[in-house]
Amino acid sequence: MNTDIQLDAHGQLRHLLTTEGLPKSLLERILDTAESLVPEVGAPPKKVPLLRGKTVFNLFFENSTRTRTTFELAAKRLSADVINMDVATSSRAKGEDDLDTLFTLQAMGADIFVVRHPENGAAAHFAAHAAPHVAIINAGDGSHAHPTQGLLDVFTIRRHRPDFENLKIAIVGDVAHSRVAHSTIHALRTLGTTDIRVIGPERFLPPAPGALGVTATTDIRAGLADADIVMGLRIQRERIEGDALAGVADYHHDFGLTPANLAHASKTALIMHPGPINRGVEITAEVAYSDQSLILEQVRNGIGIRMAVMAMIAGQTRGGSPDAP
């Protein structure tokens, strides 16, 4: 898939498809812009007029209430009009091609599409066919990428552990199939992090960890040793082998973010998770809501990151006829 089209001729953000290959200066500018948009704790959220008169379509071919809601809040806080489309349950059932859906909504005056799709490369496919004034933001495509999640992860890390080059980070779970892990790893690598360990049962580990820039292990003790940040991933129960209940119990014992397993990480290790969490599977409630957990802060920061991305993109797209496919 061609993700180069996410930058315009001047190297500015045109679409957001992946964190892979996003230049460091641009990535840092997204984080810096988000710093101005994430409210102080207790302060009212910032509501600014940057997207006044623009229409944002949340185009979800796969359900995700949480991600859709944060994009919706972000767009509304930029004063955009927001339309939520659960395509999985509407036109798709009638056999409409995905691009026909895109063209129809473009004709209704859409400016930005936030796209969630089960197939790898779907967002890039839309971006390649979108009208010149229309931008695509990838909200998760298959197991490929979920760039705003990767950006909010590094944004959250930067607020607590800004020294990316000396960071030791462990990611536990189904990294091979996780678009979140891929986007977070690419963003971390761009910011200079070299010590990234991925931990899980053999079949969850990426086939070529070296190419991804990580080391892989099935031993949680070795993987967590001295880690500054421990990130858990949501486990889909159907991916855990064998007898369902025994599989969950074994996974929780061997790879769960439990007090026992986390004893191997740094005492001050911070805990992250993209949510929603499966209590008693990949994490315990005790860990998820501990003082060292950043999980709810990640959710809060996600709105600011999505505002920053939409504001930067909206500042780059102009002109074009709303009727052009």
Add this chain to the structure above:
Amino acid sequence: MTDSTESFDVDAALAALTAQVEPLIAEHPDAVIVGVETGGAWIGERLHAHFELASPMCTINISFYRDDFSMVGLHPSVGPSNIPAEIDGKTVILVDDVLYTGRTVRAALNELFDYGRPSAVKLAVLVDRGARELPFAPDAAGLKLDLEKDRRIKLTGPEPLRLTMR
């Protein structure tokens, strides 16, 4: 327009501005100085240091409220707003380098009010160059000029500050 570049005496303008800000500070000793990024922040810092204010220096980024956003996008090199001072009920001295159309002041007021409700806002500028498009007048101006719309006046800095016109 000509190619010639004209320079102005920044120190003299700054001294004149300082003299006009002095009575504002005398009347409101708890005043908060808020400089508009980036040129207004440079001028604001000099005023802040001169008057040895108790409140911390504040800076403001107007990018989110610019009315020409759809044409220019977000300005990449401007730092975020930094308002460490409490501004509720205080007199804010809003500082900018060049007062021209007044659009920056409008945007700055929008951004400022995201942080609280000052009891009053005073406007202090290094240069008032005229050609206003919105109804604003400065409370203090170090240099008053009456320039045609096609002239461009620009402060560069922060060290040394230079004020040039093309």
